[in-house]
Amino acid sequence: MTDPTLSFLAGLAEADQPRAAYAALEALTRRLVGVKLFTLMTSDTTTRLAERIYSSHPKDYPVSGTKPYNETYWSDITLRQQKTFVANTIEAIAEVFPDYELIDQLGCQSVINVPIVVGGTVIGTINCLHEAGFYTPERVAAAEALKLPGAVCMLLAERHARR
Numbered sequence: 001m002t003d004p005t006l007s008f009l010a011g012l013a014e015a016d017q018p019r020a021a022y023a024a025l026e027a028l029t030r031r032l033v034g035v036k037l038f039t040l041m042t043s044d045t046t047t048r049l050a051e052r053i054y055s056s057h058p059k060d061y062p063v064s065g066t067k068p069y070n071e072t073y074w075s076d077i078t079l080r081q082q083k084t085f086v087a088n089t090i091e092a093i094a095e096v097f098p099d100y101e102l103i104d105q106l107g108c109q110s111v112i113n114v115p116i117v118v119g120g121t122v123i124g125t126i127n128c129l130h131e132a133g134f135y136t137p138e139r140v141a142a143a144e145a146l147k148l149p150g151a152v153c154m155l156l157a158e159r160h161a162r163r
Helices: 004-013 019-032 073-080 090-094 100-105 137-162
Strands: 037-044 049-055 066-068 085-087 110-118 121-130
Touching (some): 073 110, 110 137
Antiparallel strands (some): 037 049, 037 121
């Protein structure tokens, strides 16, 4: 079995950037944590806007435009405290995400949002969704290993946006 980190590095070395790096991060997430629905969002704390830059389900969750921050206790945990947000039931998801019905229709009733912090600021989140109760403390701890490759992807997104 190939080392998941080496597979991520191979994706990073591909010419088709940043798409190849995002896909490699999705594959790494699948192996280390597990995921049914995977997205990457950038965060701009100045404008309080987020942008989806990658989606494993582009039909349901397209990559397009920006949206205002989710101003709920989710934003307090993820953006201000800079901690991973965990909800393991569709009811808990419904408290913070208005698209909970679509999430449920896709067979997902649990979520973790891993904040990517660079220079003391959240610059994005890795968003993982799966069946109810999936994100155990062990899986949430395993998601910590995604922060460095996530930071690489977010910085690639910034670089790509400047071009």
